[in-house]
Amino acid sequence: MKEADALARRVAEAMLAREGTGPTWRIEIEEAREGYARVRMRVRADMLNGHAIAHGGMIFALADTAFAYACNSRDENTVAQQASIAFLAPAHLGETLVAEAQESARTGKSGAYRVSVRTDAGRAIAEFTGLSRAVGGSVLDRN
Amino acid sequence: MKEADALARRVAEAMLAREGTGPTWRIEIEEAREGYARVRMRVRADMLNGHAIAHGGMIFALADTAFAYACNSRDENTVAQQASIAFLAPAHLGETLVAEAQESARTGKSGAYRVSVRTDAGRAIAEFTGLSRAVGGSVLDRN
Amino acid sequence: MKEADALARRVAEAMLAREGTGPTWRIEIEEAREGYARVRMRVRADMLNGHAIAHGGMIFALADTAFAYACNSRDENTVAQQASIAFLAPAHLGETLVAEAQESARTGKSGAYRVSVRTDAGRAIAEFTGLSRAVGGSVLDRN
């Protein structure tokens, strides 16, 4: 494994261990490498909206989590500035969603990331785009 | 109270009662009327990200909830097609966030909604824009 | 007139005079004040797309112009970082479009702006949201 990819994995695991949301939502990291992360989450009853489908907020949250791991992958503290999401199809109770984040471009302190959310059977659920900003400092050394 | 506003209130309460997320996140409806909703939520430890601030997904989820109540306010089933959010400042553990959704425009089956997220002290946290699509059927009669 | 509003007007006029696009598109400034701008443009044949309606790029460009004047209104050089637009209805040849930009929030160097695009008869065409970043320096003194 490339050193940069091993670092990305450590950062993602540290973030997941530290955050309140990941364990609550049972986020699992499938893969994390430089500028890339793929995570999964199962849709539970407490994630459904008033139409009995997965709440848009939870689909966004999963995508945003993958985005966060990808944009922090070089162990430089980086935050989301902006994100956009298109909801393509509803997700249902019990389905497992996979969010795959890929870096599109970085310029200066800004970065653009594309995240696809699909069911683990490959059905398209949402497309997310995130704009990040590096704010300085290490993720791993922040204890 | 106008009849349209009373209907909007009933729809919002029915949606909140029915959804898995609202009670989990302790969403409270402050106001709901035709094309408008204002909801609040307190930032808990299980809503924090790896940087120890409110997870962008939870800020989005709160805004998206207000958006959902506003765009369903005429008791016609309506879903989110797309949403964008700009994160303006971090929110911290224990802060109460207020999301205020206002209809900007409706044309045919589409609607555009603006949602501001602020702390209850008025500090700007995020600006959200949602695009909705009416899909037919009543929210209240779907039991 | 408040001094801040007079400054905003001078900035908007300086920007319009200096830019290549404004005169090409025949942009007219209706109003410019602190954190606010309203501009108009008539839809010409060279602004139509392959469906014979106003090109989304031109509707965006008009909204973006209003956004630029509003976010530079304090005479501090400010650029667009991100923007989102929902297209609500087509605009036709000969119609005059009015874009009205209003500041929603500012925090640090970032600002969020809402822009509505309507025909001069008030028909909703698009809703735009822009995220700006101040980069330092004066607009007026940059000659």
Next chain:
Amino acid sequence: MKEADALARRVAEAMLAREGTGPTWRIEIEEAREGYARVRMRVRADMLNGHAIAHGGMIFALADTAFAYACNSRDENTVAQQASIAFLAPAHLGETLVAEAQESARTGKSGAYRVSVRTDAGRAIAEFTGLSRAVGGSVLDRN
């Protein structure tokens, strides 16, 4: 060449020939196939904003043009519902910009498209995401 790709090329050329904007902006089609389009445009003086860099509206317009060709590539009339753009770096007078649109997902009448805008030397300028909606009818048979 696959038949679907040949159709996409004919649609893109018909749209370019028919639209007011493409010839005005001197858009050139580099490639058009099913769910994909790549177009180019040179930044002219009449495309610069008040900061003397390419107007965000023109960068958006180029991306939106590639998006339009990609989402109409199956010769079914399709319009933009929503689009988001992140501006990563300024583009300068005389630079040639290339917008590459790729379909990410289609579900029912909706489609999501990713567009990257780069200089022809490969420098990242902007990332665009578009959400389309098929409205029925043929592009080619609409004469």
